[in-house]
Amino acid sequence: MPTSFATLNLPETQLTNLENLGYQHMTAIQAEALPHALQGADLIAQAKTGSGKTAVFGITLLAKLDPQNFVSQALVLCPTRELSTQVANEIRRLARYQANVKVVVLCGGQPLAPQAASLEHGAHVIVGTPGRINDHIGKRTIDLSHIHTLVLDEADRMLEMGFMEDIGKIISLTPKYRQTLLFSATYPDDIKRLSAQFQRTPVQVKADTLHQANAINQLSFICNKSERLQALETLLAHFKPSSAVIFCNMKVGVREITEHLSQLGFSVKALHGEMEQRDRDEVFVQFKHHSFNLLIATDVAARGLDIEDLPCVINYELPHDPAIYTHRVGRTGRAGKEGLALNLLTDAERHKLADIGIAQKAELPFEVISALKGSQLTPRQPPNATLCIAAGRKEKVRAGDILGALTGEGGINGKAVGKIDVLDYAAYVAVERSVAKQAITRLLNSTIKGRKFKAKLL
Known part of the structure; x- marks a missing residue:
């Protein structure tokens, strides 16, 4: 049975705002986590991307926020700028039921001075990456002494990126008696250590950590290494996705595919870590706007890429880590909708697919790319x-x-x-x-x- 937000002890204005934003019923993670979080408990929430976890901590931190007090009261740490920006935008939407809530994003790729000026004028909620927040700590432009709610979003990814020391320094400057909400798609030992160090008797909830088999159709095809580009053409010709993210392990692959598909007439753009932040922002926005059809990306886009109704993800190369695969394919099949994940691999990479299957506790079959029926390659124009x-x-x-x-x-x-x-x-x-x-x-x-x-x- 769907669970209504009305079962929570929330103001009527907030319930009306949630309804206006399209929050009809709580998702599994929201129904599991929100009652505990709203009571002030520390939380470890294990949930897949696209499960509605942002609303869990957004609703929770806003419930305790005092808009009349112009000090920083909530801090959300994210692994990437893309995710930070999306989280901040969603918190702003969730905060529409109350006036004058100021949310500031602190990430790299932007000068420090304007961010410091925003903090000086008062920011109720800070969302940002550990590295940039530590930059502000070093410049003494940030005050974390009034933080009552600390959120570690996609904590597993932040630890993978080497942010453990930064996170520890940041948390040491927040009040001892705060609420700490930790969200992670996976629950490895280092997440357990992080929780033990910074949380007080946390409640652990878990919902939909693996994508349902019927939500994402995962198809894998073997090809020769020298024929991988032609195999990609075969996938595009056969499945004809209206829109897709094509993942590569390195930027050299991104550039090769982008150039190749552009020459074939596809509407395509690249996204990788060496691009200027403004250029990355513009590519990301255009893809959300359906202003081009194929996004070729390294794993800089595997986290924080939130596209409504993305029909297809293509792994041009399988990642070495099954957890990264999970984050990649999590861009499609979101919120219970069906998605398609297409994988290319060589015979020497079959062990990667086997490792992914073990992580998913399911056997992932494969076939040779030549088994797909031939079809004409017809590039679509974006709408x-x-x-x-x-x-x-x-x-x-x-x-x-x-x-x-x-x-x-x-x-x-x-x-x-x-x-x-x-x-x-x-x-x-x-x-x-x-x-x-x-x-x-x-x-x-x-x-x-x-x-x-x-x-x-x-």
């Missing part, structure tokens, strides 16, 4: 284009302001406007490709909040 506006939250620009500028008198039809993402210093708008030129002309000749801003078509 949308993305516009970038040189104004964001710092200029008090809201999504409704941008929509009004586009659709006002003589403007484009509102149905042609899709997602609008407003970041600190820029905003991104998805529009139907057929009206993209009209939309950018409209923005360049209109005002937003009474001002003209630069805009471009990405």
Whole structure:
């Protein structure tokens, strides 16, 4: 039986906001964890990506927040900037039922000074990566002495990335009697040690840590190493995914595939760790907007990549670690929807597939790539284009302001406007490709909040 959020002791305004945001019923992890968390218990929550865990700690920390007190009261540590940004955006959405809740993101790839200025003006909730938060500690631009709720999101990944020392230093500056919520897709020994060091008699909950076999259809195909690119073409021709993330183990593979598929006429972009952060942000937003179809990525995108209804993930190369495989395929089949995971491997890599099967407690069959029926390779054109506006939250620009500028008198039809993402210093708008030129002309000749801003078509 679905469990309603109304069974929790939440304000009526918060319940109304949850309903408006599309939170109809609690997911398994929400139903297991929220009653304990709202009572103030420390928590170890083991759950797969896409299970609704952000709402667990978001609702919990907001329940104790005092918006009238302009000190940092909640801290969320995440492994990557991408995940930090998504978590912060979701907390802002969850906080709409109360006024003036300020959420600040502290991650690398941005200068320290503007972040320090945001902290100086008061931030109720801090979301960020351990490395950048420690940078602020070193500069004495952050005060963690009033933190009542500490969240370690995707703790296993943070430990894999070598953040244990940073995490320890950060936690040592928070109050002893705080609530600590730890979320992890896996529960290895180092997570147990982390919990023992920083939590007080935590309640342990577990829900949907492995993707259900019927939620993600996992198909594996053997090919020769020299024929891997042609095997990828075969997968795209046979399964014809409308959108997909193609994972590689190294950036050299990302560049090779991106160039190859571009030459074949596919709408494709690359994402890897050596890109500038702004470029990574723009690629990520465009993919969310369905402004290109195929994202070629290293594992920098395996965490924090939250795309609604992503139909397909392709492992061009299997990872060495089964846990990374789990995070990759977790981009599809989210929230109970069906997904497709396609794997390419050589005969020498069969042990990787066997290890993944052991981790999933299931046998993963495979067949030769030549077994797939031949089909014509027909690249799709993406349905949308993305516009970038040189104004964001710092200029008090809201999504409704941008929509009004586009659709006002003589403007484009509102149905042609899709997602609008407003970041600190820029905003991104998805529009139907057929009206993209009209939309950018409209923005360049209109005002937003009474001002003209630069805009471009990405």
